[in-house]
Each structure stands twice: as structure tokens, then as C-alpha cells.
Amino acid sequence: MEEVKKDKFLKPEYEVREVEAPDGSIIKVDPLNDYYSQEKPEPYKVKEGPVEKFLNWARAESLWVLGFGTGCGSIEIPPLVTPRFDMYRFGVQMRATPRQSNVFIISGYLSVKTLKRAIRAYEQMPSPKYVIGLGSCTINGGMYYDSYNTINRLDHYLPVDAYIAGCMPRPEALLAGFGELKKLIKEGKGHKANEYVENLDWYKANQRKIIKDWNMPDYNW
Ligand code: SF4
Secondary structure, three states, rough: OOOOOOOOOHHHHHOOOOEOOOOOEEEEEEEHHHHOOOOOOOOOOOHHHHHHHHHHHHOOOOOOOOEEEEEEHHHHOOOHHHOOOOOHHHHHHEEEHHOOOOOOEEOOOEHHHHHHHHHHHHHHOOOOEEEEEEEEHHHHHHHOOOOOEEEOOHHHHOOOOEEEOOOOOHHHHHHHHHHHHHHHHOOOOOOOHHOOOOOHHHHHHHHHHOOOOOOOOOOOO
């Protein structure tokens, strides 16, 4: 690996550095080119006492889901907006853009090509935000565990708040998953997005390791 040069005029957080990927290999991370923001993102500051409790209650009862199906499991999402399952009665609704959404359902296997889009979409979502891994493929790769172009551990690339197991999980399982996510948020345990920000180098190293054409544009978070 080529040597990492130090720039004495750069703030330390912008310096190129080497970090360890899950398989133990060393990856070079260049924050100014690899991150999509002009400024390094800040974690959400959790408030004290009843204020945060109230906010968590409000967040849990208003889940806005990004309408972005990544794998075959996404076919189980449309029934939720029919009268039979009617997810609106639980305060869950679909939105068309990441800027309007706070829940991202990764609905099954994620190809490397789609992962790139998923990262871009996730980072545009406002915090606090939550990720649900839908189906076995997000947990361990499922039936695509040894596929050459899909990831098999979603949580190595994006922070996952809740998993819904199955292949493919039925709409009832999705509703139960929303219920579990709501419980987590109300208990103040829905801050995985902070882990993403706090461990950005680790996530970026993992993402860069498999996304070979890393030509991402800059985004403000
Ligand atoms: S878990 Fe099953 S249904 Fe879901 S994406 Fe994987 S193969 Fe498809």
C-alpha cells in the first residue's frame, strides 16, 4: 500500500488515515474525498429526561419510510398500504425521497451497485433515522451468502436498528417489526445512526473495500 502522507495544514479529522476492515485488512480513508459532506457529520445529541422521552414517543408514532426497494423482499411492502394491513393506522407511511424519511427498509439482498445508492440515500436522511434489515439476506446473506456481487452482512456497511428475519417475511412480520422498532425508539435505544457517525472511518473503510468505482459526489447531510 502506498504511504499515507501527512499534511500539516489539515485539521486532524480531515487527514488521510488507515483503518482496519472486518477481515483485518488495512484500508486507506481520505475524509475529504470519501465523505459526502463538507463538514464531518455530528452525532445527534440526546437530550436529558422527559424532553427526550417525549421526543422519542413522537418519533416512534410517526415513522416515515423511504420507498426504495432493494431486494425481492420489497414485494411484501406494498400490501401494507392496502386496507387489509393498513400501516397508516400505526403512524407508518411511505415517502418518496430520503429527505422526507426517517426509516430506511433494506428489503433483502443488496448488490454492491445498489449499496452505493443505499448509502447515498441513507446519508441524506435527517437524523434521528432508523434502518430495518428485512429478510435473511440482510442478516447473513441468505440464499445469496456466497454471491459475488451482493453483501452478506448489512451491519458492516450501514447501522441496523432492527432485523426482520425470514425469506421472505410476510406483511404481518413487517408490522411486528415496526412495533419492535417503535418499542426501541420509545426506550431510547434507537440511536444507531449515532454509531454510524461515531464510527464513520470503519463504515467508510468497509464500503470502500467493496465499492470499486468510488466516485461519490459531495453531499451535505
Ligand atoms: S431474504 Fe429471501 S426474499 Fe428476502 S431478498 Fe433474500 S432471497 Fe429475497
